[in-house]
Amino acid sequence: MLPVIQYRRALHQIPELDDQLPETTAFVRRRLDGLAPFSPIPGSVCAFLDAGKPETAAFRADLDALPVTERTGLPYASRHSGVMHACGHDGHTALLLALADFAAAHRTELPRNVLFLFQPAEETTGGAERLCASGLLEQYRTARVFGLHLWPGLEAGRIFSRPGPLMARSNEVTVTITGKSVHLSRAAEGRDALAAGAEYLLRAYAALEDCLPADEPRVLRFGRMVSGTVRNAVSGETCLEGSLRTYRDEVQALCRRRLEEVGRQLAAETGCTVDVHLSTGYPAVWNHEGLWETVSQALSPCLLEAPALAAEDFSFYQRQVPGLFFFLGVGNTPELHAPDFCFDDEAVLPQGLAFLTQLLLLP
Numbered sequence: 001m002l003p004v005i006q007y008r009r010a011l012h013q014i015p016e017l018d019d020q021l022p023e024t025t026a027f028v029r030r031r032l033d034g035l036a037p038f039s040p041i042p043g044s045v046c047a048f049l050d051a052g053k054p055e056t057a058a059f060r061a062d063l064d065a066l067p068v069t070e071r072t073g074l075p076y077a078s079r080h081s082g083v084m085h086a087c088g089h090d091g092h093t094a095l096l097l098a099l100a101d102f103a104a105a106h107r108t109e110l111p112r113n114v115l116f117l118f119q120p121a122e123e124t125t126g127g128a129e130r131l132c133a134s135g136l137l138e139q140y141r142t143a144r145v146f147g148l149h150l151w152p153g154l155e156a157g158r159i160f161s162r163p164g165p166l167m168a169r170s171n172e173v174t175v176t177i178t179g180k181s182v183h184l185s186r187a188a189e190g191r192d193a194l195a196a197g198a199e200y201l202l203r204a205y206a207a208l209e210d211c212l213p214a215d216e217p218r219v220l221r222f223g224r225m226v227s228g229t230v231r232n233a234v235s236g237e238t239c240l241e242g243s244l245r246t247y248r249d250e251v252q253a254l255c256r257r258r259l260e261e262v263g264r265q266l267a268a269e270t271g272c273t274v275d276v277h278l279s280t281g282y283p284a285v286w287n288h289e290g291l292w293e294t295v296s297q298a299l300s301p302c303l304l305e306a307p308a309l310a311a312e313d314f315s316f317y318q319r320q321v322p323g324l325f326f327f328l329g330v331g332n333t334p335e336l337h338a339p340d341f342c343f344d345d346e347a348v349l350p351q352g353l354a355f356l357t358q359l360l361l362l363p
Contacts (some may be wrong), residue, residue, distance in 0.1 A: 015065030019043030043120030154329030183237030
């Protein structure tokens, strides 16, 4: 069995969350022992391979898993109850460990030094942002950065990407509406936060449809609405929770303004207080066009016609240095984050490693 497969199956059994990754980081550190691994932030493992070159190429993998109970039936399924590598991060980490093995064995052939970035908290608080803030990329003269993600629905073992926007900017949207609760027999004396919440949802959807051309990708959806206490009282408070996905900063700013405008209009009409809050979120994954030209001419990845509306904190690295992110197809598997997500690692990971090796050796 190839080492990259062994790494993935071992990691799959020990999933951990956020930046609390003691078993995972210990596993990674053992396999990077010859490269003097270090941890710039909690839950991370990094290593620098000095090839004596003036600049460095960085490669990133994410270590964290998801609070999902696994239902794959795999012989190497999760040993940690309620936690699972349901997003393929075990595959990403295995690929980067195998790439480190290759780089260490071919040091004299490398066109650049190599910085290996194993980060925590991609699924939660954005470990990439904290790793960038440590000054690591500048310290090691990083000139380019690469990463990839396993991706269902794309041909197994093939690499896909595109120049410019690849994945969306993500902002969590929380709308809190405060009214006045009264018994329904005195409903006219109250301020109905439930009705206001329902109206906000409909107006917000319409506002984001109308404010931009149809070919400008964006999506707003609310997945949770909580309101009221009992059936026979006017609701005094409603909370709407959703997510906004965009690509361009100016589009995100326009969407924010429209959501806030809807809130002000509704407050004036209903007498309720409407608070609209958007999280900072992750920036859009935006592939550097010049670096894409270089890589695509040499390695010919498959071109994606349209970007994805999923989000990824790899975007923080791209705001520091030119970077490219890729999708590694896993075929017609269950969706990411599903309890039965699995893929044919023997068909997929060697192909992904071959591509990363070509990136590593690219002049």
